[in-house]
Amino acid sequence: VGRALLYLLTAAPLSALWFGLLLAGAIAIPLTAPTPLVVPVLVAYRALVWSGARLEAALVRDLLGVEIEAPLARFGAKGYLGRVRGVVGDPALWREQTFLFLRMVLGGALAVAIASAIGASAWLVALPAMYSSVDFDIGSWHVDRLGRALALVPAGVAGLAVSWFLVVGGARIWPPLARVLLAGGAGTAGSTATAAGEPTPVAHALRRALPFHAAFFVLLNAVLIAVWAFTTAGYFWPEWTLLTLGLLLAIHGWTVLVQGSWLGPRSAATRALRVHAGAAAAIGLFLVCVWAVTTAGYFWPMWPLLGLALLLGGHALTALAATRDRERLTERIDVLTTTRSGAVDAAEAELRRIERDLHDGAQARLVALGMSLGLAEQKLASDPDAALQLLTEARVGAGEALRELRDLARGIHPPILADRGLEPALAALAASAPLRVDVSAHVPERPPAPVETAAYFVAAEALANAAKHAAASHVEIRIYRLADVLTVVVVDDGRGGADPAGSGLSGIRRRVEALDGSLRVVSPPGGPTSVEAVLPCAS
């Protein structure tokens, strides 16, 4: 709920930003449309909208936990017409604009509503602590006494409950919208599964003891109250046992509750934190009760409460940091495990393919070649003409075998990549593609060979898909190295709908992930398809 609330509240500052952006676009583009000036304006506007969409996608991902990816921006071909057609004709632009608009209007309104609901309710709840210092009237009803202030607390609590529902409900609107508008329907819902651990022996004993503890509490107090009723019946002294033993029972009960499986995912650290929180709340309540039944004057429990809160806060912070560290490590281990097995699988499949190709291709041809030569040797004396024909056949066969071996070698590792590096290799790739390809590269320093190879095959695969499946006519390949990160982006203008789990793309993904990189494929139906690989170059 905390993250959902944060997400909903981010709409407030962002709505101002999106308002400015959309307005600027709506003014600047029509104004410059008849002039060539519109080209830089369009490109800048597209880049800004795309950055906005990316930011929103990141917010949805991090705060709402829904895995979505915004497609990469398409800027079209160089020149006036190309840019206008490329940018304005990009369905992703219109979807992203819609999402930003919704966040601006709906999100902004919701943020204001939630913030004011929470603020007002919290104020009402806090009123008993400050009724004397503030002036507050409801009609003619002047809140000037503790009783009246206390009477308003339930209203505040109800208000908080309403805000809670607003937050939970509001947070449900955005993921489907984001999935459709930001990711073009290509997002996948993230799911987390947590295994329920076995309860520890201590927890077990605590749970078994709880009914006895409760029974003991009820019995003892019943006895004491009976004694009080029959004897003095004046000052209600059993309140002290009720309170102190009640405190113990409450802490015990809470501890057992926390161990129960229905309170969500639990690590030892979270459990300890929850026990701590419950105990602190119980102690606080105990102190307030003591204060209420005794002096009820100066609110002295304020100080111990402050101390408790500080302790709890410190505990929560360290626990949170520790949990995060552990989560990061666990995640890293998961990633390494998957990518390692992926890399092994990919290498295995590749080796099998090479073996098959060699066996069916060059090897078979060499056998045939050997046979022709053997026959020619036999016939050389008796039938020189036939021998000559066999020798010609053998020569042609050797040429075929060579051609097959060359194709195979190129598929394993294109020679020009090793010789000259990524840029010339991609240029050669682009030149041999059956569609128009623009390559822009900025790779000042050659990355390690495995990274280069992976980057090359990402581009090759994306290009092959664009030509084969997407019916694209134009592809942009951008490749650049910033510090120690090499990024390959391939965007086409095809019909989209690529399956990221298809054999070609998943092979590429395994290859990229084995290098600790990441591959993102966004291909909503209707296009465009964008493939982005980010590869760390640290050797």
Add this chain to the structure above:
Amino acid sequence: VIAEDLALLRDGLTRLLRDNGFEVVAAVGDGDALVHSVLREEPDVAIVDVRLPPTFRDEGLRAALEARRRRPETAILIVSQYVERSYADELLADGRGGVGYLLKDRIIDVDDFVAAVRRVAAGSTALDPEVVAQLLTRRRHGNPLDRLTPRELEVLALMAEGRSNAGIADALVLTVGAVEKHVASILAKLRLPPSETDHRRVLAVLEYLRSTSD
């Protein structure tokens, strides 16, 4: 001079050339040795493998270009297991003849290969059909080449490989006169000036193809 790091191929190539009336003055295994022997022996032609030690990348090509820079009259025939258009561009960059770039596969067809060596040594060009094919792909729309007939495209490809009219006539089983007619028609359609020598014609055609393929 032959520069090839695999002894098996180096010896085979040496024997093949000797049997066909060439004199092999040096057979070396790396780029530095190539440059040295070119300067010492002053051969008519150097046959060079692209991949040579120590890097096994494009050492051979670099060494050959270096040798040609220091002794410009050296004719160079690059042989390789694979062909890349950009390498051909680098070879042709100085606009003079006497260069060739062939797949090693072509050595199998001994007569053709020997003819290509002689052509290069004589100051003309020999480009592998694969390179020419790379130059001819991707020219689908709105290109002057669309105006050529399929037969003329075939002739153009052979011209780009560096063959003479007689060579083209041989390969396509035509008369030399018919080839001359096709050539004239091609040059007219592409608005290329007729040249006095085969070699100049090849360079003009290649220049044309390179300029239109990007």
